[in-house]
Amino acid sequence: MVRAGLTPERLTLAGADLADEAGFEQVTLSALARRFDVKPASLYAHVKSSHELKTRIALFALEELADRVSEAVAGRAxxxxxxxxxxxxxxxxxAHPGRYDATRYRLDPQTALAGAGVRHARMTRAIxxxxxxxxPDETHAVRMLGSVFHGYASLEAAGAFDHTDIGTQQSWAWTLDRLDAALRARPAP
Incomplete structure (x- = not known):
């Protein structure tokens, strides 16, 4: 019997919240079942596996992040x-460390193409x-920006910048200034 109120969407959102609280790697069907006070087997009527749950969370987080980025860049150049x-x-x-980690979850090519990752690439190319x-400079730039943004966010989350008196916001602003300068620079023909 399907437990009233449990849906794939509700489980995805609860899994995303769990990821933020405990870490994306801690998201399992067992952990999620404990949140709803049900047996893990009860969840199989809604999601087939932990992999499917993590895929759903990744797609949800990518969409959520794409919406935020789209709103932030609207009308800017x-x-x-x-x-x-x-x-x-x-x-x-x-704000959402577990969901952010989920955005880097490896998706199969078909799922990735159907998800918001494509929106992220289009928005990067748009800016x-x-x-x-x-x-191929534009493609190199897309990869560079992704590497810098993801790398900085990951290192900052891990506390890698906590050992100096220079604030992370100051370094972030410096990094963005240097990225802008690098993108404006024209390589010699």
Whole structure:
């Protein structure tokens, strides 16, 4: 019998909340069942496995983050768009550490193409239009920005920057200034 009130959507949201509280790696069907005071077998009517649950959480988090980034960059261009984009990623990672980790969960190609990851790539390319980069430079820039934003957010979350008197916000602003300068620089032909 399907327990009243349990749906895949409700389990996904509860799993996302659990990820933020305990860490994405701690999200299991057993842990989620304890939240609802049901046996883990009760959840199989809604999700097939922990992998499916984590995939659902990843897709949910990617969509949630894409919505925030889209709102942040609307009407902006150049460095303003770059800064808004970067800040939306960092703010999301700080507010929702488990969900942010879920955005990096490896998805199969078909699932990835159907998810909001495509929106993230399009938004990144959209902010780069202000820099007028030819290919393959634009693709390199997409990868560079993703690496810097994800790397910074991950290191900051791990406390890697806690050992100096220089604040992380100051370093973040410096990083964004340098990224803007690098994107504006024209390589020699």
């Amino acid at each position: 150049g460095k303003d768009a770059l800064t808004a984009f970067a800040n939306a990623y960092r703010d999301y990672a700080r 780069l239009r202000g820099y007028d980069l030819p290919e």
